[in-house]
Amino acid sequence: MDEEGWYSVTPEEIAIKQAQRCRGKVVIDCFSGVGGNTIQFAKVCSSVVAIDIDPMKTAFAMNNAKVYGVANRIDFVTGDFMQLAPCLKGDVLFLSPPWGGPTYSKVESYKLDMLLPRDGYSLFQTALSITPNIIMFLPKNVDLAQLEELAWLSSPPLTLEIEESCVGGEIKAITAYFKSNPTLSSRVDSLTHESHNMTKSMKLKKRSRLKKGIKSTIKKENGSSHKYWIQRYDLFSRYDQGIEMDEEGWYSVTPEVIAIKQAQRCRGKVVIDCFSGVGGNTIQFAKVCSSVVAIDIDPVKVELAMNNAMVYGVANCVDFVIGDFIQLAPSLKVIFLLLSISFIYISAFLTISFDPFVVVALMY
Ligand SMILES: C[S@@+](CC[C@H](N)C(=O)[O-])C[C@H]1O[C@@H](n2cnc3c(N)ncnc32)[C@H](O)[C@@H]1O
Numbered sequence: 213m214d215e216e217g218w219y220s221v222t223p224e225e226i227a228i229k230q231a232q233r234c235r236g237k238v239v240i241d242c243f244s245g246v247g248g249n250t251i252q253f254a255k256v257c258s259s260v261v262a263i264d265i266d267p268m269k270t271a272f273a274m275n276n277a278k279v280y281g282v283a284n285r286i287d288f289v290t291g292d293f294m295q296l297a298p299c300l301k302g303d304v305l306f307l308s309p310p311w312g313g314p315t316y317s318k319v320e321s322y323k324l325d326m327l328l329p330r331d332g333y334s335l336f337q338t339a340l341s342i343t344p345n346i347i348m349f350l351p352k353n354v355d356l357a358q359l360e361e362l363a364w365l366s367s368p369p370l371t372l373e374i375e376e377s378c379v380g381g382e383i384k385a386i387t388a389y390f391k392s393n394p395t396l397s398s399r400v401d402s403l404t405h406e407s408h409n410m411t412k413s414m415k416l417k418k419r420s421r422l423k424k425g426i427k428s429t430i431k432k433e434n435g436s437s438h439k440y441w442i443q444r445y446d447l448f449s450r451y452d453q454g455i456e457m458d459e460e461g462w463y464s465v466t467p468e469v470i471a472i473k474q475a476q477r478c479r480g481k482v483v484i485d486c487f488s489g490v491g492g493n494t495i496q497f498a499k500v501c502s503s504v505v506a507i508d509i510d511p512v513k514v515e516l517a518m519n520n521a522m523v524y525g526v527a528n529c530v531d532f533v534i535g536d537f538i539q540l541a542p543s544l545k546v547i548f549l550l551l552s553i554s555f556i557y558i559s560a561f562l563t564i565s566f567d568p569f570v571v572v573a574l575m576y
Contacts, residue, residue, distance in 0.1 A: 214246070225379050309335060349386075352385050481502060503529065
């Protein structure tokens with residue numbers, strides 16, 4: 213081992229466990245170092261590609277793999293994972309990037325942008341272009357909410373399992389296992405065809421709406437709208453991909469990071485978004501819930517929400533309803549009910565009796 217190897221190699225007990233999860237697969241160890249993980253993968257996987265940017269590390273890893281008698285099961289590559297990524301194919305990607313030296317333990321909450329050679333989000337996106345089956349080996353003080361975000365914000369969303377990686381019963385690190393969610397993926401796939409047809413009719417409607425003079429965006433750099441405009445990516449991270457809003461939408465849409473958290477609490481349920489507006493909540497529910505009904509009294513809002521749900525590729529997971537929630541309520545069957553309402557409406561809703569769980573989100 214070289215100096216860095218001593219503090220960066222994955223302890224064998226942990227590497228064995230991580231490898232067991234990849235049994236029989238083709239694994240790419242993207243930051244292989246002196247081979248701690250590579251060797252264990254080679255023992256149980258169908259083949260292993262071990263990449264490290266440092267030729268000395270590759271030489272050490274080859275030597276160490278020979279010691280374990282597995283060198284012939286590994287393709288060693290000296291190179292930059294970020295540059296090699298477009299040419300890589302594999303079943304599982306293992307990421308144990310540098311944590312930034314021993315100081316990682318000094319911070320209370322380790323953020324993904326502290327990872328090297330690039331921030332964790334870029335690394336993850338690069339990995340995702342190869343396979344959704346990604347394993348990340350991270351400091352034990354890593355911000356778990358950021359890991360959840362990686363999973364939720366993938367399209368389609370991924371499942372995430374966090375494992376405490378221990379040596380002799382003591383937690384040394386965290387291993388995050390990401391993989392595709394077959395239920396959601398197959399639903400999105402099977403409905404893609406319908407989505408194309410809807411896109412066509414939406415385009416026609418959009419044209420007529422614009423003719424009628426309905427404002428679709430407020431790209432003003434000055435005046436009262438400016439403060440909303442600069443927050444556009446907080447409202448919709450895919451803003452530039454065709455998101456549309458009316459004037460009210462700008463100040464009433466639930467910011468995406470909040471909508472994601474609310475949706476997490478409803479995973480797998482049937483959700484009725486009773487005041488869906490331009491779709492901030494609806495979209496996030498559609499990503500993780502078994503089905504979503506989106507109700508709004510304003511037909512323009514419903515049309516905008518449909519457009520925005522299409523931008524996120526989830527329009528077909530949502531039943532859009534133009535109507536008055538108060539009037540529709542008696543006929544709604546609810547597992548989870550989201551009331552994203554302004555205070556003035558609260559008393560009206562409290563007079564309606566719903567027996568199941570009620571989530572009240574007061575956004576204003
Ligand atoms: C934490 S160590 C990996 C330890 C390894 N899992 C083990 O058990 O031995 C991180 C490694 O990433 C390598 N590295 C840094 N930047 C890289 C890049 N852009 N592409 C590939 N490897 C890189 C470093 O040389 C270092 O050996």
